[in-house]
Amino acid sequence: MSKILKPKDIPEEEFILSGTRACSGCGLSLAYRFALKALGKNTIITVPASCSTVLHGMYPCAAVNLPMLNTAFESTGASASGIRAALNILGKKDITVLAWAGDGGTTDIGIQSLSGAAERGTDIIYACYDNEAYMNTGTQRSGSTPFGAYTTTTPSGKKQRRKNMPKIMAAHGIPYVATANAVYPIDLFQKFRRAKDEFKGDTRYIHIFSPCPPGWGFEPQDLIKIGKLGTETGIWDLYEIINGKFTLNNITMKIVQGKIKRKPVVDYFRAQKRFNTLSNNAIRRIQEEIDKKFQEYENSFA
Amino acid sequence: MEKNKYKPWRSIPDDIRFEDLPTCPLAISDKGSIGNTGEWRTFRPVINKEKCTKCMTCWTYCPEGVIYEDNDELFIDYTYCKGCLICYSECPVNAIEKVREEI
Ligand SMILES: Cc1ncc(C[n+]2csc(CCOP(=O)(O)OP(=O)(O)O)c2C)c(N)n1
Ligand code: SF4
Ligand code: SF4
Ligand code: SF4
Ligand SMILES: [Mg+2]
Numbered sequence: 001m002s003k004i005l006k007p008k009d010i011p012e013e014e015f016i017l018s019g020t021r022a023c024s025g026c027g028l029s030l031a032y033r034f035a036l037k038a039l040g041k042n043t044i045i046t047v048p049a050s051c052s053t054v055l056h057g058m059y060p061c062a063a064v065n066l067p068m069l070n071t072a073f074e075s076t077g078a079s080a081s082g083i084r085a086a087l088n089i090l091g092k093k094d095i096t097v098l099a100w101a102g103d104g105g106t107t108d109i110g111i112q113s114l115s116g117a118a119e120r121g122t123d124i125i126y127a128c129y130d131n132e133a134y135m136n137t138g139t140q141r142s143g144s145t146p147f148g149a150y151t152t153t154t155p156s157g158k159k160q161r162r163k164n165m166p167k168i169m170a171a172h173g174i175p176y177v178a179t180a181n182a183v184y185p186i187d188l189f190q191k192f193r194r195a196k197d198e199f200k201g202d203t204r205y206i207h208i209f210s211p212c213p214p215g216w217g218f219e220p221q222d223l224i225k226i227g228k229l230g231t232e233t234g235i236w237d238l239y240e241i242i243n244g245k246f247t248l249n250n251i252t253m254k255i256v257q258g259k260i261k262r263k264p265v266v267d268y269f270r271a272q273k274r275f276n277t278l279s280n281n282a283i284r285r286i287q288e289e290i291d292k293k294f295q296e297y298e299n300s301f302a
Numbered sequence: 303m304e305k306n307k308y309k310p311w312r313s314i315p316d317d318i319r320f321e322d323l324p325t326c327p328l329a330i331s332d333k334g335s336i337g338n339t340g341e342w343r344t345f346r347p348v349i350n351k352e353k354c355t356k357c358m359t360c361w362t363y364c365p366e367g368v369i370y371e372d373n374d375e376l377f378i379d380y381t382y383c384k385g386c387l388i389c390y391s392e393c394p395v396n397a398i399e400k401v402r403e404e405i
Contacts, residue, residue: 007358014367018382019334022365024342025386029365057335065331185362221387224363 005186011037020063022055025220027210027227028129029055031182032100035127035208036066038192043096044087046071046079048110050102051136052129076101077113080124096125096196103130103144107165118172118203125195125204128165129182131212139215146235147286148269148278150217157277169205170241176204177241182211183227187238187250194240209236217273229268232260234290248301256297265290334382339366343385345400349376353397360389360398 015036022029028051036043045068047053053070057063071079080099087095099117101110106128114126133151134140141151143163150157170177176199180188188208195204211227213220230236231251238252247253254260265287269275349360354376361369361376368379369389378389390398 007362010362012370016367017331017333017335018366018368018379019336019339020366021336024384025388026365030363033365033367057329059327059329061335062329062331063335183363221391223365223386223388224392 005190007186010034010186010189011040013037013041015041015065016055017063017065020055021057022051023212023214023220025213025223026051026055027182027212027223028052028131030185030223031129031180031188031208031210034185034189035098035100035192035206036064038189039096039098039125039196041066042094043067043098044083045069045098045100046076046083047099048076048079048101048105049073049136050105051131052100052102054136073105074109075113076105076110077115077117077122077126079113080126081113081117081120081122084123093123096200097123099124099126101126101128102135102142103128103132103165104134104140104142106130107143107163111168114169115172118169118174118205121174121202123201123203125192125206126169127192127206127208129208129210130165131210131215132162133212133215135212135215148275148282150274150277151215157275166205166207166241169207170244172203173244174203174205175199175243176202178206179209179237179239180206181209181227181231181236181238183224184231184238184250191240215274217276218271222271226268226271229263229271232263233265233268234262234294235265235268248297252297253301256294256301258302262294338381339384340379340381343383343403345385345387345390346380346403347378347383347385347387347390348399348401349378350397350399351375353395355395355397357394359392359394363388363392 016033043066048071076099080097084097130144132145133142139151140153141158145158146162148157166177166179176195178191180191191206209230211223218226238250239248255262266283269278269283368383370377390400
């Protein structure tokens with residue numbers, strides 16, 4: 001990745017006007033704040049039913065200072081395609097169209113409209129902020145809820161694997177796929193800038209790990225710690241897939257290069273109430289899988 | 303109220319009829335779309351200006367974007383700061399204190 005920016009390099013203008021409905025200590029709010037700073041004011045957003053709809057506020061008042069369309073839960077990809085088509089007819093090709101959806105809206109109900117948009121190579125940036133459940137409706141499991149996590153529909157912990165959505169999007173052959181983490185906002189900013197500036201004209205996809213205090217069971221003031229543990233333990237890796245080429249970045253790359261020591265996954269699991277039912281045996285198995293994944297990374301990148 | 307002319311909800315009088323709202327549901331953005339979220343706080347983060355090195359870590363991590371710089375000094379907008387205390391736990395030099403709110 002290009003030069004790492006500092007807070008002073010980030011534009012001061014805030015597009016999310018404070019006093020929103022999002023919970024205190026919300027990861028999605030932090031990620032959204034930096035994503036919008038990166039895209040700037042020449043942007044139109046479309047958002048399906050989710051915590052982001054709540055954040056945006058209720059008619060006739062809105063919390064975000066950019067044009068935004070509320071769309072139906074399943075149709076974010078189609079909605080963004082429609083906005084793009086209308087802008088193209090009006091000759092406004094320079095406007096960025098951002099589709100901003102949750103993990104339920106992306107990996108479950110919205111996957112077909114997104115897949116269609118990506119297959120058409122529609123000129124949009126699609127971002128999925130992943131709080132790993134249906135949070136707006138009170139924490140039900142999604143296709144992106146990890147193994148072992150408590151939700152109201154998985155009371156003894158989810159028994160299935162999660163979907164690997166960024167890899168599904170990469171399989172569409174789109175030029176830019178990246179993962180980000182809400183608690184590394186500057187890395188996230190750079191990825192949105194790169195998607196906007198370097199890959200305009202095609203579909204770009206960014207998947208953001210977004211810790212959620214009430215849904216995951218931790219104190220709002222621990223947001224940054226929990227989010228960082230996600231990457232430092234190797235649960236949530238930071239990477240980009242540019243024209244099919246996979247590269248690790250930021251902390252994940254430093255771990256693989258041996259510059260930072262990877263933390264044990266138990267630190268991540270035991271810091272959140274949603275993994276209370278996950279047994280020590282299961283944690284040991286997950287640790288083995290992560291070790292194997294990092295062995296493969298080391299073979300390719302170290 | 304002038305017919306079909308938008309007004310933010312806080313300034314819509316009680317006797318306004320539904321028909322008077324604009325036909326196209328266009329919302330207008332403003333701070334405090336849910337009111338003064340500062341009222342959510344149990345603890346108030348207070349920056350110790352003597353200790354603060356202006357590293358902007360708190361500014362970066364604040365999910366609400368309520369920390370701002372003015373004349374080379376950092377301030378918190380307490381009207382909207384939700385009191386999550388992320389700034390308090392992340393300040394590298396412990397320049398932020400938490401003070402219990404009282405009614
Ligand atoms: C077709 C349809 N089914 C169900 C709902 C109810 N609903 C609204 S938001 C939501 C959950 C959204 O979850 P996710 O996409 O993960 O976003 P989050 O709330 O976690 O931000 C559901 C089930 C709906 N609005 N439309
Ligand atoms: S439920 Fe979670 S993602 Fe939704 S607003 Fe609250 S903290 Fe944010
Ligand atoms: S994190 Fe602490 S030292 Fe840095 S700017 Fe904020 S208050 Fe000052
Ligand atoms: S307590 Fe939370 S909302 Fe208030 S200034 Fe600190 S980080 Fe921002
Ligand atoms: Mg979700």
